[in-house]
Amino acid sequence: MLTGEQLGQAIRAAIKKKGVSQKAVATAFGVKPPSVQDWLNRGVIGKDKLPKLWDYFADVVGPEHWGLREWPAAPLDVREPLEEYVVEPKFFPRVDRRKFSQLSQSQREGIEDWVVEQIERYTEPAHPKSPAGKKKAA
Numbered sequence: 001m002l003t004g005e006q007l008g009q010a011i012r013a014a015i016k017k018k019g020v021s022q023k024a025v026a027t028a029f030g031v032k033p034p035s036v037q038d039w040l041n042r043g044v045i046g047k048d049k050l051p052k053l054w055d056y057f058a059d060v061v062g063p064e065h066w067g068l069r070e071w072p073a074a075p076l077d078v079r080e081p082l083e084e085y086v087v088e089p090k091f092f093p094r095v096d097r098r099k100f101s102q103l104s105q106s107q108r109e110g111i112e113d114w115v116v117e118q119i120e121r122y123t124e125p126a127h128p129k130s131p132a133g134k135k136k137a138a
Contacts, residue, residue, distance in 0.1 A: 001050075002067035008043035010065055014057040015040075028056060062101035 002010050015025060022040070026033045029049060039045045045053065054066060063071050100108065 017060040064101035
């Protein structure tokens with residue numbers, strides 16, 4: 001789950017993508033516009049508002065936009081930790097999360113499988129009889 005400045009930037013981007021004003025967001029959430037401004041500037045929003053935030057912008061951004069692996073299956077109990085839904089640290093900083101979230105689940109899994117294969121390939125010890133192994137042994 002994104003926090004702080006990153007969460008504020010994600011909210012700002014979702015507002016822009018949805019084409020709504022900060023005032024409209026404030027009205028939808030039953031808060032005053034300065035509260036929404038705080039969300040944007042500081043990325044501080046009550047945990048009780050997160051499910052509504054995700055739902056409100058679900059038509060324009062996916063769970064990855066918020067730093068989640070997937071949408072929670074059931075209403076989120078705000079007393080429960082969010083860890084099971086949180087994306088691990090971003091390993092590929094050049095990957096645009098918004099574009100990645102637009103891929104289908106099978107496309108994302110295919111990319112993940114390919115990355116795992118490449119990591120395994122490049123971290124396996126070289127076989128002693130292979131050209132790479134002979135270079136290492138020499």
